[in-house]
Amino acid sequence: MASAPLHRQRTWLKRLHTRLLFTLLCLPTAYATEQLNYPLHSDGIDPETYALALLTAALERTPGRYQLQATPVPMAQSRALLAIEHDSKSVQVMWTMTTREREERLLPIRIPIYRGLIGWRVLLQRRAAAEQLATVRTLNDLKRFSFGQRHDWPDTAILRANGLQVVTSQHYQGLFQMLAAGRFDLFPREAVVAWQEQTRAAANGLELSVDEHLLLHYPTAFYFFTSRNRPDLASDIERGLEAMIADGSFQRLFQQYHGATLRQANLQNRRVIELHNPDLPPATPFARKELWFQPQELK
Known part of the structure; x- marks a missing residue:
C-alpha cells in the first residue's frame, strides 16, 4: 500500500518536469x-x-x-x-x-x-511669381492655377474633386524641377516640410519660394x-x-x-481656403x- 502514494508522487513529478520543459522551450519564442x-x-x-x-x-x-x-x-x-x-x-x-x-x-x-496637420497645406511656387496669390480669396480664384502632385498621392484626387487642375509625376524629386520649369504653378506641401524642401531646392539651383498668403485645408489623417x-x-x-x-x-x-x-509658417494669420475630401x-x-x-x- 505504501507504494501507491510514492507512485502518485513520481507521476506528479514527471508531469511537472514535462510542463517545466515545455515552458522553457517556449520562452525564447x-x-x-x-x-x-x-x-x-x-x-x-x-x-x-x-x-x-x-x-x-x-x-x-x-x-x-x-x-x-x-x-x-x-x-x-x-x-x-x-x-x-x-x-x-x-x-x-x-x-x-x-x-x-x-x-x-x-x-x-x-x-x-x-x-490632421497633413491636411493644412502651404504652397511652393516659383520665386519670380512670389506675389501671384496675394489677391486670391476663394477656391474659384485658385482654379486659374495648376497644381503638381505625385501620381499615387491621395491629394491628387482631392484637388481634382475640387475642380483644380493637377499635373502628376511618377517621381517626388521631379516635381520640384517641373515646378521650377513652369510645368505647373503651385505645389501644395505640408507646413512641416515646405521650408526644408525650399532650402534643398535652392541648393540644387531651383529658385522656389513658399507663398506667405494662403493655407489650403482639407480634412484628412x-x-x-x-x-x-x-x-x-x-x-x-x-x-x-x-x-x-x-x-x-x-x-x-x-x-x-x-x-x-x-x-514660422504663421498659419494662424493666413487666408484659409477649405477643400472637401470626398474620399474621407x-x-x-x-x-x-x-x-x-x-x-x-x-x-
Whole structure:
C-alpha cells in the first residue's frame, strides 16, 4: 500500500518536469523580438523621423517586443500598400494618408499621427511669381492655377474633386524641377516640410519660394496601418498611442518636432481656403477634439 502514494508522487513529478520543459522551450519564442519592417520613403525630405519616433515610443509602452527596420531601398506607397495588404514579410507597418480604399485593404490605427496637420497645406511656387496669390480669396480664384502632385498621392484626387487642375509625376524629386520649369504653378506641401524642401531646392539651383498668403485645408489623417491579418500588432500600436495621449508625451513629441516650424509658417494669420475630401472614411474620429491640430493653437 505504501507504494501507491510514492507512485502518485513520481507521476506528479514527471508531469511537472514535462510542463517545466515545455515552458522553457517556449520562452525564447515568448520573449523574442519581432522585426517590423517599414517602407523607406523617397530620398527627399520627409517627416519620417517624427513618425518613426512616435511609433518607437508607442511600441515601448506595449507588452509586445518589436524592433523597427527600414526597407533596404525606398519603396513607393503603392508597392508598400500592396505588400502589407498581402501580409508580405517585406513590410509589416507603414504610415500614410487614409482613404476609403486603404481602410478597406489594410487595418488602420485611427489616431492621426500628425493631428490632421497633413491636411493644412502651404504652397511652393516659383520665386519670380512670389506675389501671384496675394489677391486670391476663394477656391474659384485658385482654379486659374495648376497644381503638381505625385501620381499615387491621395491629394491628387482631392484637388481634382475640387475642380483644380493637377499635373502628376511618377517621381517626388521631379516635381520640384517641373515646378521650377513652369510645368505647373503651385505645389501644395505640408507646413512641416515646405521650408526644408525650399532650402534643398535652392541648393540644387531651383529658385522656389513658399507663398506667405494662403493655407489650403482639407480634412484628412495620416495613420499607422498594418495588415488585416495582424490585429495583434494594430492593437499594440493603438494601446501605445493612447498611453502617450493620456500622459501628454504625444503632444510633447509633436511640439518637439513641429512647434518651431509651425510658428514660422504663421498659419494662424493666413487666408484659409477649405477643400472637401470626398474620399474621407466615415470612421474618422473627429469627435475626439484632442486628436486634431488647429492653427489657433499657435496664437
